[in-house]
Amino acid sequence: KAGVTQTPRYLIKTRGQQVTLSCSPISGHRSVSWYQQTPGQGLQFLFEYFSETQRNKGNFPGRFSGRQFSNSRSEMNVSTLELGDSALYLCASSFQGGSPYNEQFFGPGTRLTVL
Amino acid sequence: DAKTTQPPSMDCAEGRAANLPCNHSTISGNEYVYWYRQIHSQGPQYIIHGLKNNETNEMASLIITEDRKSSTLILPHATLRDTAVYYCIVRVESNAGNMLTFGGGTRLMVKP
Numbered sequence: 001k002a003g004v005t006q007t008p009r010y011l012i013k014t015r016g017q018q019v020t021l022s023c024s025p026i027s028g029h030r031s032v033s034w035y036q037q038t039p040g041q042g043l044q045f046l047f048e049y050f051s052e053t054q055r056n057k058g059n060f061p062g063r064f065s066g067r068q069f070s071n072s073r074s075e076m077n078v079s080t081l082e083l084g085d086s087a088l089y090l091c092a093s094s095f096q097g098g099s100p101y102n103e104q105f106f107g108p109g110t111r112l113t114v115l
Numbered sequence: 116d117a118k119t120t121q122p123p124s125m126d127c128a129e130g131r132a133a134n135l136p137c138n139h140s141t142i143s144g145n146e147y148v149y150w151y152r153q154i155h156s157q158g159p160q161y162i163i164h165g166l167k168n169n170e171t172n173e174m175a176s177l178i179i180t181e182d183r184k185s186s187t188l189i190l191p192h193a194t195l196r197d198t199a200v201y202y203c204i205v206r207v208e209s210n211a212g213n214m215l216t217f218g219g220g221t222r223l224m225v226k227p
Contacts, residue, residue, distance in 0.1 A: 004158070031213050043159070043202075043217035056212040090158050094213050104213060106158030 002026065004093050004107035012113045018079040021110045025072050025093030031055075032074040033104065034066060037088040046089075049074050078112075086114045119203045124222040127197075133190040135221050137203030140184040146207050148179060149215070150188045152199040159202065159217075162188065193225045 005024045013019050025032050033056075034046040045058040049068035066076040072093075078085055088111050092104040120138040127133040139148065149164040163170055163177045165186075170177045176189040190197055202220040 033213055033215075035215075035217075042219060043153075043215075045214045045216065048212050048214060050212070056214045058214070092158070092213075092215075103161045103164075104215065106160065109158055 004091055004105050006089075006091050006107040006110050008110060009108065010111045010113075012115060013081050014115050015081055015083060017081050018077060019081060019112060020075055020077045021089055021091075021112070023074045023076075023091030023093075023107060025074070025091075026105055029093035029095050029105070030072055031094045032068055032072060033092045033094075034074070034076050035090040035092065036060070037090060037109070038084075038086070043090070046076065081114045083114050085112065087112060119205055119218050121201075121203055121218060121221045123219060124224070126224050126226055127190075127193045129195060129225055129227050130192055133193040133197065133223055133225070135188040135190075135201050135203075135223065136185065137188070138185045139203070139205045142183050142205050143207075146205045148177065148183075148186050149204040149206065150175070150177065150201060151204065151215075151217075152197075152201045153220070154196075154199040162201075193223075195225050195227065197223065198225045199223060 007022045031050045033048040035043050037043045047066050048056040052068045063079045068074045088109045090109045091107045094104045147164050147166050150162040151159040153159040163175050165177045179186045200220040200222050202217050204215050
């Protein structure tokens with residue numbers, strides 16, 4: 001089975017621009033979560049989508065948004081980029097939400113650099 | 116979800132057992148203990164989880180104290196490839212979602 005894939009792997013943007021990152025979950029997985037990882041703040045939860053609906057949201061400003069498509073693929077968008085948005089953005093998928101054996105599988109991440 | 120406390124770093128000799136502790140003194144009865152690790156420049160990887168019984172899989176063993184206030188992840192024969200940041204996470208299992216709250220983790224350095 002193919003793992004979680006994220007595109008692009010690396011991205012360079014300038015302040016004020018917007019960016020869209022893509023995540024393809026493992027086949028059959030319906031839950032997709034997004035995380036931001038920075039040296040200062042560590043790994044922080046952004047949001048989770050399940051069956052095309054946002055189910056949970058972390059403490060990030062409205063510039064960060066996402067969506068999930070009917071095939072469970074997900075995108076996240078960051079508008080009006082700031083220097084502090086430079087980070088590794090990780091996507092994780094799981095088969096279904098909340099069951100005790102709900103292992104999450106992470107992708108390799110997208111490294112975003114904002115200049 | 117309950118908060119966890121882990122030492123920031125540990126060293127281990129290659130071939131020896133690595134014992135990574137985690138304190139979760141405020142854990143509640145329906146919270147599971149999960150361990151993930153993150154090898155440099157990769158996404159986190161699930162290792163093992165448990166509720167109150169000790170658990171073992173092909174990667175590691177998880178020992179949870181009887182009062183469930185702490186746990187230890189054991190890598191029985193550490194290799195250089197086990198060098199990573201190890202995260203202990205406590206969370207309730209429900210249908211409300213899959214959010215994981217990562218702390219600082221323990222940076223394990225396996226040395227030859």
